[in-house]
Amino acid sequence: MSATYSAEVCAVARALIGAVVRHGETAGVIVETEAYHESEPACHAHTGRTPRTLTLFGLPGRAYVYRSYGVHAMLNAVAEPEGVGAGVLIRALEPCDGVELMQARRGRERLEELCSGPGKLTQALGIVLAHNGCDLSDGPVTISPRAGRGPEIVASRRIGITRAVDLPWRFSVRNSRFVSRGGVALDRSLSRVAR
DNA sequence: CATGGGATTGACT
DNA sequence: GTCAATCCCATGC
Numbered sequence A: 001m002s003a004t005y006s007a008e009v010c011a012v013a014r015a016l017i018g019a020v021v022r023h024g025e026t027a028g029v030i031v032e033t034e035a036y037h038e039s040e041p042a043c044h045a046h047t048g049r050t051p052r053t054l055t056l057f058g059l060p061g062r063a064y065v066y067r068s069y070g071v072h073a074m075l076n077a078v079a080e081p082e083g084v085g086a087g088v089l090i091r092a093l094e095p096c097d098g099v100e101l102m103q104a105r106r107g108r109e110r111l112e113e114l115c116s117g118p119g120k121l122t123q124a125l126g127i128v129l130a131h132n133g134c135d136l137s138d139g140p141v142t143i144s145p146r147a148g149r150g151p152e153i154v155a156s157r158r159i160g161i162t163r164a165v166d167l168p169w170r171f172s173v174r175n176s177r178f179v180s181r182g183g184v185a186l187d188r189s190l191s192r193v194a195r
Numbered sequence B: 001c002a003t004g005g006g007a008t009t010g011a012c013t
Numbered sequence C: 001g002t003c004a005a006t007c008c009c010a011t012g013c
Helices: A003-015 A099-106 A118-125 A184-194
Strands: A020-023 A026-037 A063-068 A072-078 A086-097 A141-144 A153-156 A170-173
Touching: A003 A026, A003 A086, A003 A170, A020 A086, A020 A118, A026 A118, A063 A118, A072 A118, A086 A099, A086 A118, A086 A170, A099 A118
Parallel strands: none
Antiparallel strands: A020 A026, A020 A141, A026 A086, A026 A170, A063 A072, A072 A086, A153 A170
């Protein structure tokens, strides 16, 4: 089975907490991620290779960017060896560089409203569909690994999906005020899932 | 080729 | 709490 691979993409999702996403002069620290793997039906790669999911099956460390609800760009990091469809969705950042530009792009002032959601952070950083397939160690969009041990991480259920809803594959910094959707429901889903 | 459905957000009742 | 926006693409005829 693919349990080994699933564990791997989740390990990457955890490891990316505390890493820095950068595009141009804007950057933020990752505080929330979700893991997706071809073995479970919530993952775009579950139906196999298609034009849309091709990058998910490609080299790890590349960006998989797709359009959600016809409106928002979503940023993922491909997270398994070539040939295995899996990625980590970047769901929220703590803004660190280029805050004024992010505020202008978002039309909001409060730091908590700049990157507290997968569609918000791509808008704040100016990440678009054309970045699909770019090398995240090279740019123009980059993710720099964190040094050291990192913050305390909470696992919970993924958000906004209709299938495989019970997998506890969402990871976030405990008590961070920069995550998407408040922390109360998060704690409840955790107790129900991870018991 | 037509259709239906989103890994969301923000505005509004 | 409800709901529209908006477009890419997977699916089926």
